[in-house]
Amino acid sequence: MGSAMRVLMVSTYPPQRCGIAEYTRALVRELSGRYGVSVVVFAEKRSWTRTLVALDGRALVVRGWSRRGRIDLLRALRLLASFKPDIIHIQHEYGLFKSRLAFTLGLLFLKLLGFKIVVTLHTVCDVLQMAKRGISPTWDKIISRLADAAIVHTIRSAKLLRAYGWDKNRCTVIRHGASETDGITDLSGREKVDVLFIGFITPRKGVDLVIDALSRLRDDGVDNWTFTVAGFPHPASLERDLPYLRRVLRKIAESRLGEKVRLIIEYLSYEKMEKLLKEADIVVLPYRELHGASGILRLVAAHGKAVVVSDVGEFSEEIRDMVNGLVFKPGDIEELADKLKLAILDDSLRNKLGQELYRTIAARNTWRNVAKLTVEVYERVLYGH
Structure with a gap:
């Protein structure tokens, strides 16, 4: 893969306190640092946000949407026009995009413009849990019609997506990444x-x-x-x-x-x-x-x-x-x-x-490996292999 691949990542992002924000930052750093992918993050804008555009390593972070469905449309259109992403990669969780209508219309708009869409579904619920959350299984079916590929983190999630109508060839299991540390600390023999x-x-x-x-x-x-x-x-x-x-x-x-x-x-x-x-x-x-x-x-x-x-x-x-x-x-x-x-x-x-x-x-699920598998998903979407 050449360094020309451009990915627009739609996600929460630090300093926002959120597991998906940390996931996205770790992935973006590997994609841009090790694999030469050009990444722009279109991040959630919260009430405490002071800086709407910032650099994080090699990635540009632009804040311009909220989970309630509000979006800085002009900023988004300028970003799409200037960056011209090859892939739009959405980090999805049910509570992150509370306006189902706004999210669906956004996906449809991107699809009509011809963009390739990858969605990482961090949470996939069965029908019973969806009912408890007030979510219809139709939601996942709509995403399946509009996205070109899905990434999930568990085998169970992949099986649920297939039950909701996803083509198994468009759904990839990539386990959540693990960060490198200074090593294992042996605390044997402590009194407490x-x-x-x-x-x-x-x-x-x-x-x-x-x-x-x-x-x-x-x-x-x-x-x-x-x-x-x-x-x-x-x-x-x-x-x-x-x-x-x-x-x-x-x-x-x-x-x-x-x-x-x-x-x-x-x-x-x-x-x-x-x-x-x-x-x-x-x-x-x-x-x-x-x-x-x-x-x-x-x-x-x-x-x-x-x-x-x-x-x-x-x-x-x-x-x-x-x-x-x-x-x-x-x-x-x-x-x-x-x-x-x-x-x-x-x-x-x-x-x-x-x-x-x-x-x-x-040891098996380093962020380096997660990024490698993610790039392979991008390549299948773009080039069919």
């Missing part, structure tokens, strides 16, 4: 084992289950641990999830675990997450549901930490119990307590699980 929950605090991520499980361990005399809760509700769902955060804090206060729990209730920078992961012995991801890829799982894998996960979504595809992690039935507090006890009491098991997690996820 640090159990970490990290990420956005929302009911579906189930941090309340860990409080109940650790309370059981303490009642059983397993006391050589501390529990760190680090994160905050997602900015886009703050009003909805703040009551849950208050319930979690109240549960901690009522559990008499106060002195064993460290609370870091804030939006976490990437650097802060890296620091917390280096300090952790065990990371627990007790999600009640998961409909796409977990960026946090990649960070955990990159640091080679032992992970305890629920048997949902991508975790079911990626984590094998007692091989590269510990797996429990979603919502089963007793089994979660048993898995945590196993990891807390066995240094050698934690090290083995962490090393295997690094080998099976982080």
Whole structure:
């Protein structure tokens, strides 16, 4: 592939706090730095946005749309006319484009102008979950008619898209990328084992289950641990999830675990997450549901930490119990307590699980490899091979 390929990436972008924003930045840096792709990011504009046009490495970032459907049409048209992208690559999540009509009309407009469109669907829900979110399966069917190719992160997502009418030849599974780190830190022999929950605090991520499980361990005399809760509700769902955060804090206060729990209730920078992961012995991801890829799982894998996960979504595809992690039935507090006890009491098991997690996820799914596979999708769309 020559350096002439031009990609217009439509996405959220840092400093916006969002997993898709971080995903896009990591991908863009590899595409523009290693593969010579010319990338312009057409990013979401928020109320706090001060700079509408900026450089990030070799990529130009232009802010001009909002998730409510408002778009700086003049800026968008000028961008299309001046940049003349070969590919328009949209990073999609159901909550990111709340105006279905505006998004559909935008896709149709781009298609009529003759642009090639690739959509990464970070979340793909089954019919039941779509109904809970107030979304019709017709939404994915519309995208399938207008996009030239789709990228998803899990096998389950690919199967769902095919059920919604996608041609399997236009749908590619590319696992979420994992960042390079300074290596695995061996924390064996510490007096207290640090159990970490990290990420956005929302009911579906189930941090309340860990409080109940650790309370059981303490009642059983397993006391050589501390529990760190680090994160905050997602900015886009703050009003909805703040009551849950208050319930979690109240549960901690009522559990008499106060002195064993460290609370870091804030939006976490990437650097802060890296620091917390280096300090952790065990990371627990007790999600009640998961409909796409977990960026946090990649960070955990990159640091080679032992992970305890629920048997949902991508975790079911990626984590094998007692091989590269510990797996429990979603919502089963007793089994979660048993898995945590196993990891807390066995240094050698934690090290083995962490090393295997690094080998099976982080080493195989580098951002370099993600970018390479993404370029292959672009080439198939443009050149048919």
